[in-house]
Amino acid sequence: xxxxxxxxxxxxxxxxxxxxxxxxxxxxxxxxxxxxxxxxxxxxxxxxxxxxxxxxxxxxxxxxxxxxxxxxxxxxxxxxxxxxxxxxxxxxxxxxxxxxxxxxxxxxxxxxxxxxxxxxxxxxxxxxxxxxxxxxxxxxxxxxxxxxxxxxxxxxxxxxxxxxxxxxxxxxxxxxxxxxxxxxxxxxxxxxxxxxxxxxxxxxxxxxxxxxxxxxxxxxxxxxxxxxxxxxxxxxxxxxxxxxxxxxxxxxxxxxxxxxxxxxxxxxxxxxxxxxxxxxxxxxxxxxxxxxxxxxxxxxxxxxxxxxxxxxxxxxxxxxxxxxxxxxxxxxxxxxxxxxxxxxxxxxxxxxxxxxxxxxxxxxxxxxxxxxxxxxxxxxxxxxxxxxxxxxxxxxxxxxxxxxxxxxxxxxxxxxxxxxxxxxxxxxxxxxxxxxxxxxxxxxxxxxxxxxxxxxxxxxxxxxxxxxxxxxxxxxxxxx
Amino acid sequence: xxxxxxxxxxxxxxxxxxxxxxxxxxxxxxxxxxxxxxxxxxxxxxxxxxxxxxxxxxxxxxxxxxxxxxxxxxxxxxxxxxxxxxxxxxxxxxxxxxxxxxxxxxxxxxxxxxxxxxxxxxxxxxxxxxxxxxxxxxxxxxxxxxxxxxxxxxxxxxxxxxxxxxxxxxxxxxxxxxxxxxxxxxxxxxxxxxxxxxxxxxxxxxxxxxxxxxxxxxxxxxxxxxxxxxxxxxxxxxxxxxxxxxxxxxxxxxxxxxxxxxxxxxxxxxxxxxxxxxxxxxxxxxxxxxxxxxxxxxxxxxxxxxxxxxxxxxxxxxxxxxxxxxxxxx
Numbered sequence: 129x130x131x132x133x134x135x136x137x138x139x140x141x142x143x144x145x146x147x148x149x150x151x152x153x154x155x156x157x158x159x160x161x162x163x164x165x166x167x168x169x170x171x172x173x174x175x176x177x178x179x180x181x182x183x184x185x186x187x188x189x190x191x192x193x194x195x196x197x198x199x200x201x202x203x204x205x206x207x208x209x210x211x212x213x214x215x216x217x218x219x220x221x222x223x224x225x226x227x228x229x230x231x232x233x234x235x236x237x238x239x240x241x242x243x244x245x246x247x248x249x250x251x252x253x254x255x256x257x258x259x260x261x262x263x264x265x266x267x268x269x270x271x272x273x274x275x276x277x278x279x280x281x282x283x284x285x286x287x288x289x290x291x292x293x294x295x296x297x298x299x300x301x302x303x304x305x306x307x308x309x310x311x312x313x314x315x316x317x318x319x320x321x322x323x324x325x326x327x328x329x330x331x332x333x334x335x336x337x338x339x340x341x342x343x344x345x346x347x348x349x350x351x352x353x354x355x356x357x358x359x360x361x362x363x364x365x366x367x368x369x370x371x372x373x374x375x376x377x378x379x380x381x382x383x384x385x386x387x388x389x390x391x392x393x394x395x396x397x398x399x400x401x402x403x404x405x406x407x408x409x410x411x412x413x414x415x416x417x418x419x420x421x422x423x424x425x426x427x428x429x430x431x432x433x434x435x436x437x438x439x440x441x442x443x444x445x446x447x448x449x450x451x452x453x454x455x456x457x458x459x460x461x462x463x464x465x466x467x468x469x470x471x472x473x474x475x476x477x478x479x480x481x482x483x484x485x486x487x488x489x490x491x492x493x494x495x496x497x498x499x500x501x502x503x504x505x506x507x508x509x510x511x512x513x514x515x516x517x518x519x520x521x522x523x524x525x526x527x528x529x530x531x532x533x534x535x536x537x538x539x540x541x542x543x544x545x546x547x548x549x550x551x552x553x554x555x556x557x558x559x560x561x562x563x564x565x566x567x568x569x570x571x572x573x574x575x576x577x578x579x580x581x582x583x584x585x586x587x588x589x590x591x592x593x594x595x596x597x598x599x600x601x602x603x604x605x606x607x608x
Numbered sequence: 609x610x611x612x613x614x615x616x617x618x619x620x621x622x623x624x625x626x627x628x629x630x631x632x633x634x635x636x637x638x639x640x641x642x643x644x645x646x647x648x649x650x651x652x653x654x655x656x657x658x659x660x661x662x663x664x665x666x667x668x669x670x671x672x673x674x675x676x677x678x679x680x681x682x683x684x685x686x687x688x689x690x691x692x693x694x695x696x697x698x699x700x701x702x703x704x705x706x707x708x709x710x711x712x713x714x715x716x717x718x719x720x721x722x723x724x725x726x727x728x729x730x731x732x733x734x735x736x737x738x739x740x741x742x743x744x745x746x747x748x749x750x751x752x753x754x755x756x757x758x759x760x761x762x763x764x765x766x767x768x769x770x771x772x773x774x775x776x777x778x779x780x781x782x783x784x785x786x787x788x789x790x791x792x793x794x795x796x797x798x799x800x801x802x803x804x805x806x807x808x809x810x811x812x813x814x815x816x817x818x819x820x821x822x823x824x825x826x827x828x829x830x831x832x833x834x835x836x837x838x839x840x841x842x843x844x845x846x847x848x849x850x851x852x853x854x855x856x857x858x859x860x861x862x863x864x865x866x867x868x869x870x871x872x873x874x875x876x877x878x879x880x881x882x883x884x885x886x887x888x889x890x891x892x893x894x895x896x897x898x899x900x901x902x903x904x905x906x907x908x909x910x911x912x913x914x915x916x917x918x919x920x921x922x923x924x925x926x927x928x929x930x931x932x933x934x935x936x937x938x
């Protein structure tokens with residue numbers, strides 16, 4: 129079952145809907161309450177005006193309050209919405225002077241009205257009404273008792289007015305939402321257009337096309353395109369390297385095979401068995417060189433195509449060095465060289481590494497040094513502390529050295545430092561470099577004065593393993 | 609007509625009305641003809657009695673009709689009326705209704721009436737000023753022969769005098785002059801008309817034109833005068849009671865009063881005058897205006913009427929009435 133892919137437009141629409149719904153609810157609640165407040169404000173004014181008009185007609189002819197109800201006051205009270213109107217004039221002691229309804233006025237309301245004019249929402253026989261009360265005091269010849277005048281009316285006009293106001297705000301809001309939604313749809317479409325262009329550009333690409341993308345995109349998307357272009361550039365480099373390696377390898381294999389062919393043809397043309405034997409010897413030598421070349425190509429390919437290694441183990445590098453140098457000291461190839469070992473580091477020197485790979489690395493380094501230096505050269509393998517937790521492994525010779533420009537290329541396959549006079553395959557340093565990189569640092573090449581070449585790499589020193597107190601020296605060549 | 613109730617089932621309808629049955633009968637008959645399933649219980653009352661019945665919580669009527677406009681409005685203000693939302697009610701002119709609950713459905717001018725023989729002794733009055741002059745100049749002739757409504761005993765009389773006093777304070781001069789002429793006080797127009805025909809009274813003030821005009825048709829010795837300066841117009845007001853036991857029939861009845869059919873009968877066969885302009889007949893507001901000019905002043909149907917029923921204001925008004933009535937005699 130395939131999950132439906134997420135649509136950005138739908139997501140945006142959902143978010144917007146949620147936001148608009150949330151904000152809209154709040155806004156509408158606010159609009160509703162403020163509409164009612166506005167309606168109340170407007171019509172409370174009428175209540176107050178009616179109350180004032182009545183108060184004007186209030187008289188105390190003999191110290192007793194009396195009121196000739198002014199008709200206009202009732203008309204003001206009724207408003208244009210023809211409300212039911214109520215009034216209640218009370219003497220100070222609560223005695224009714226005149227009224228047309230028994231209004232729900234509590235002692236607390238009466239008390240509040242004695243301090244300042246008040247407005248209340250109330251309920252008269254199930255009908256919601258609005259009440260306004262105030263106390264009226266007047267000077268006169270006799271002492272005059274204050275009176276409280278309460279007026280009120282039903283809420284039809286308020287509800288209609290509030291409804292009208294609310295309807296207006298609500299329709300304004302609805303129009304705003306619709307316009308915003310339309311504009312956002314257009315904006316979203318415009319904003320998503322570059323993504324669409326990028327998608328199309330990628331889809332229409334030929335699989336072999338690794339040229340960088342040239343596409344006008346917004347700043348926010350620039351990084352994407354840059355990343356894509358970096359990826360494409362890497363691909364391009366890798367392809368080039370691979371093609372070069374294949375070309376070089378074919379070339380390297382072609383030369384000895386051509387030699388074999390011509391040697392064997394010459395021998396076959398000769399009737400002399402001694403010539404056959406010479407030819408056979410030559411064929412044998414050439415075949416073993418070619419076989420060695422193929423082996424090295426294999427091991428380089430394997431190194432390059434191995435995944436991140438999980439085979440590293442703590443090993444004592446100083447011991448490994450000793451073993452390898454001792455082995456080389458006995459070999460034919462180094463007989464004419466002065467091979468030395470300088471262990472100036474704190475011992476034992478634990479590193480995390482693949483024993484077989486480091487062994488291969490040392491073999492190649494020493495083999496290389498022997499091969500490309502004249503007889504009698506001094507070759508020194510050294511291990512020293514760079515910092516308390518970094519070790520430097522180096523090999524130095526006092527041979528002719530390599531020019532700076534050529535040094536850069538030495539680690540590439542089939543480079544021989546412009547020397548055609550040796551039998552090396554040209555893969556040795558490429559293998560060394562690959563192994564060095566697998567162990568965390570590239571191979572560095574530098575000149576030695578007055579002449580000679582120095583190759584070095586740095587390794588991270590490990591704390592000595594605790595549980596295993598007797599040092600385990602891996603067997604050289606053994607795959608750990 | 610599509611009626612919700614089958615004709616077999618009798619539907620009662622109680623109408624408490626301060627409106628003389630003989631005058632109103634053609635309308636009632638037409639209603640009964642249109643709604644034969646409704647059994648009309650028409651109870652003729654005085655205005656104050658009709659008001660009392662409307663407040664009876666035990667046995668509320670279905671429809672209340674009264675010319676005591678302030679009381680009708682007060683009943684509505686107390687929430688005893690229910691709003692109608694029929695087409696007739698919605699389209700009824702705004703000046704003739706309140707809250708879509710109370711509807712003024714007649715247009716009755718308030719008039720003066722005098723005996724024909726009065727004209728042989730003095731110039732007959734055509735305006736309020738004429739009346740005052742007459743009462744001043746011929747006080748001895750008219751002593752005991754003048755009649756008007758008792759504002760204390762009649763809701764209509766009280767309303768008319770209050771409205772008169774709102775237009776001009778000089779009405780009190782007239783009251784004083786009538787008091788000096790030992791004015792007789794009646795409870796209804798019928799009593800005044802009978803007194804005029806008997807010869808007991810020569811002059812009546814503030815009679816309901818609707819009754820007086822019908823009376824004058826059969827009593828040629830009675831002259832009806834619509835005052836030429838201003839003439840109050842009283843409107844008979846009807847509403848459906850909030851607690852009407854038969855609300856459907858009640859709403860039908862009021863709708864009928866407001867309908868063109870009901871109003872046409874009002875205009876053609878009663879002297880109550882139709883309010884609607886789309887009705888033609890001898891008794892329409894429009895025709896009355898054409899005849900007497902534009903000095904007809906309908907008593908406005910709005911909250912100001914509520915002031916008239918305020919007990920304190922009524923008390924003060926009646927106190928003044930008593931005082932003015934006797935002011936010249938002392």
